[in-house]
Amino acid sequence: MDSLQAIFDSSEPHHEPLPGKYNEEMDDFQKIIVLKCLRPDKITNAFQDYVAKHLGQRFIEPQVNILHLTHSVIIYNELRRHRFCMGHANSEQEPLKY
Numbered sequence: 001m002d003s004l005q006a007i008f009d010s011s012e013p014h015h016e017p018l019p020g021k022y023n024e025e026m027d028d029f030q031k032i033i034v035l036k037c038l039r040p041d042k043i044t045n046a047f048q049d050y051v052a053k054h055l056g057q058r059f060i061e062p063q064v065n066i067l068h069l070t071h072s073v074i075i076y077n078e079l080r081r082h083r084f085c086m087g088h089a090n091s092e093q094e095p096l097k098y
Contacts, residue, residue, distance in 0.1 A: 014046035
C-alpha cells in the first residue's frame with residue numbers, strides 16, 4: 001500500500017513503477033488504466049509517453065512546417081481568385097507558382 005501512496009504523492013506518477021509483480025505483468029496501456037484510478041490528472045502525460053514510445057516522438061510534437069505550407073496555399077488560392085475576378089483567367093496563361 002505504501003508504493004501506491006508513493007505513486008499518488010509523486011509529482012510525476014506516470015514514471016513511477018507499480019508495486020510488486022504488477023509492474024512486470026502489465027503492459028503500458030494497463031498501467032495507464034491503473035494510473036487513471038490513482039491520478040486522473042496525469043493521464044495526458046502518460047498518454048504522451050505511450051504515444052512517443054509506441055508510435056514515435058514525431059506524433060506528439062507540434063507540426064510547425066505544416067502551418068507554413070498552409071499559409072502558402074491560402075495565399076496561392078487568394079491570388080488565383082483575384083486573377084479570376086479581374087477577368088484574366090484563361091487557359092493560355094501559365095499557372096501561378098508559389
